[in-house]
Amino acid sequence: MSNQFKALILNQNGESFLREIKTIEKNFLKHGDVTVKVDYSGLNYKDALILKNGARLVKEFPHIPGIDFSGVVEESNHKNFKSGDEVILTGWRVGEIYFGGYSQYAKVNGNFLVKKPENLSLRESMIMGxxxxxxxxxxxxxxxxxxxxxxxxxxxxxxxxxxxxxxxxxxxxxxxxxxxxxxxxxxxxxxxxxxxxxxxxxxxxxxxxxxxxxxxxxxxxxxxxxxxxxxxxxxxxxxxxxxxxxxxxxxxxxxxxxxxxxxxxxxxxxxxxINSVTASIKRRKFLWGEASKLIDFKVLEKSVKEISLDEIVEVYPKMLKGETSGRYIVNLNK
Ligand SMILES: NC(=O)c1ccc[n+]([C@@H]2O[C@H](COP(=O)([O-])OP(=O)(O)OC[C@H]3O[C@@H](n4cnc5c(N)ncnc54)[C@H](OP(=O)(O)O)[C@@H]3O)[C@@H](O)[C@H]2O)c1
Structure with missing residues (x-):
């Protein structure tokens, strides 16, 4: 794992909030026992609210937003995951009280992760998000x-x-x-x-x-x-x-x-x-396993916009004003 990588850092200074793409080091990631090289994250309405002012969901700054992501396990101290596993994360308050997916590497509790089904790509899993x-x-x-x-x-x-x-x-x-x-x-x-x-x-x-x-x-x-x-x-x-x-x-x-x-x-x-944030892992595994049969990605692709970490900062205010449509996915390698 490269010791230096890029992340979107949200900071608070009195009443104002600052969003910057910074180069950070591995030891900046403070939560969890599984380090994931993030390939894709999503830009959800909740993310836009968090990017604006923490949305009263973020408890500590500096913070890394991003409530969902998919990627490949780099290092693991969790019994269910090993280096190379492709994983999906949604919910569990990641991107709120824990650092999230707007980072080339994320460290999370292995209990939050689901292994990506073979019939779904990392990109497709975040088109769904x-x-x-x-x-x-x-x-x-x-x-x-x-x-x-x-x-x-x-x-x-x-x-x-x-x-x-x-x-x-x-x-x-x-x-x-x-x-x-x-x-x-x-x-x-x-x-x-x-x-x-x-x-x-x-x-x-x-x-x-x-x-x-x-x-x-x-x-x-x-x-x-x-x-x-x-x-x-x-x-x-x-x-x-x-x-x-x-x-x-x-x-x-x-x-x-x-x-x-x-x-x-x-x-x-x-x-x-319905609350997706705390859905059980058993339920998540079942539902993600069904996804490829029920979602026509060729059709959905028409409404997908792939953006870079830097572009999040331009897009999220438009989302808050209702000026966006379709699904925005963030490519962390872009
Ligand atoms: N419970 C959970 O775990 C969970 C998870 C994800 C999302 N959510 C919630 O589910 C809702 C939808 O999320 P989303 O990601 O699909 O949001 P979204 O992409 O912003 O879509 C919301 C849709 O609701 C309709 N809408 C917006 N304002 C409306 C109004 N004033 N009156 C009637 N319809 C209105 C619009 O549909 P039309 O343009 O077709 O009218 C809009 O496209 C949000 O409230 C979100 O917070 C909950």
Whole structure:
């Protein structure tokens, strides 16, 4: 391992925050027992918030952001990993309270890592990143939890909100591949064709789901993936049919949820919370193992932008202003 390498360092000086690409040494990395040569990281909305001002998630400065990465193990003092293993990291508060992936080398707790499945490349795993992993969690919860764990009816008609977003778009693709008829909800009419290309059978405008929800509306969906919360989720719940599972992972529109107990006690609807940060390693291994069958990387590639460590600083403010689209991946060798 080269003793010197590049990393993006976030520092605080009173009220202001400074982001610099610096050459650092191995002993700067203070957490964990596995050193990984990072190939790719992602630029997620949470990363952009952290880059702005630590987002009250970062407890100590100087800090290395980057909530997800993929790479090759360089040195390991963990029993499950050895030099040369290709690994994926998402969540566990890496890039928040631990140093993250915006560094050519990262040192993390081996308990946080998953070995990359053979049928997925390091680049593909970060094209998915935290968003793709969350989409897998949501989609499997909505479809297979009902069909296989709860031995319920087949899940055919599903609805996905925030469909142009990272989680939403990959959930549309995955649920379509799992055999569902997917209705995508989007606020962007310009994205209708793209959403159909990635697997949506129907597309509805977000406006149609922002009215005040009735306690029970006409049942339309066997299940749903919601990434936005608020009124959209309220309407989805009241339109979900008997025993449907609604996976809720996000609050892109609103953190509030003003609903009644009717969908739960009359239709047995289940509102299933999804947290990718602390998903068990057993679940991670299963879901990453399914990824290559359910994600069409040729199609996704069209919306991928590959940037260097230096370019993060230019892109993240645009992401915070809603001026970016598609998935940004950071190539640490660029
Ligand atoms: N629970 C977890 O572990 C976990 C993991 C990852 C992400 N998340 C959360 O999941 C959510 C989605 O993440 P993401 O990475 O997919 O974000 P993203 O790429 O920014 O996408 C969010 C999408 O939500 C829709 N949206 C935005 N503002 C809206 C509004 N005011 N009303 C209605 N729809 C709105 C937009 O879709 P359209 O343009 O199609 O309308 C947007 O593309 C976020 O809240 C994120 O924090 C949670």
């Amino acid at each position: 935290t968003a793709g992993f969350t989409a897998l969690q949501c989609s499997f919860t909505t479809k297979t939890t009902r069909e296989e764990l709860l031995l319920g009816e087949k899940v055919e008609n599903v609805i996905v909100s925030g469909a142009s977003g990272g989680v939403g778009s990959m959930a549309v693709m995955i649920l379509n591949k799992l055999g569902c008829n997917v209705t995508a909800i989007t606020s962007k009419d310009t994205n209708v064709e793209y959403l159909k290309l990635i697997g949506a059978k129907n597309v509805v405008n977000t406006k149609e789901l922002t009215k005040d929800a009735r306690p029970l509306d006409k049942g339309l969906w066997d299940g749903a993936v919601d990434t936005v919360g608020g009124k959209v989720l309220e309407n989805i719940l009241s339109q979900t049919k008997d025993a449907g599972i609604v996976s809720s992972c996000g609050n892109a529109a609103d953190v509030k949820l003003n609903t009644t107990v009717m969908p739960f006690i009359i239709r047995g609807v289940k509102l299933w919370g």
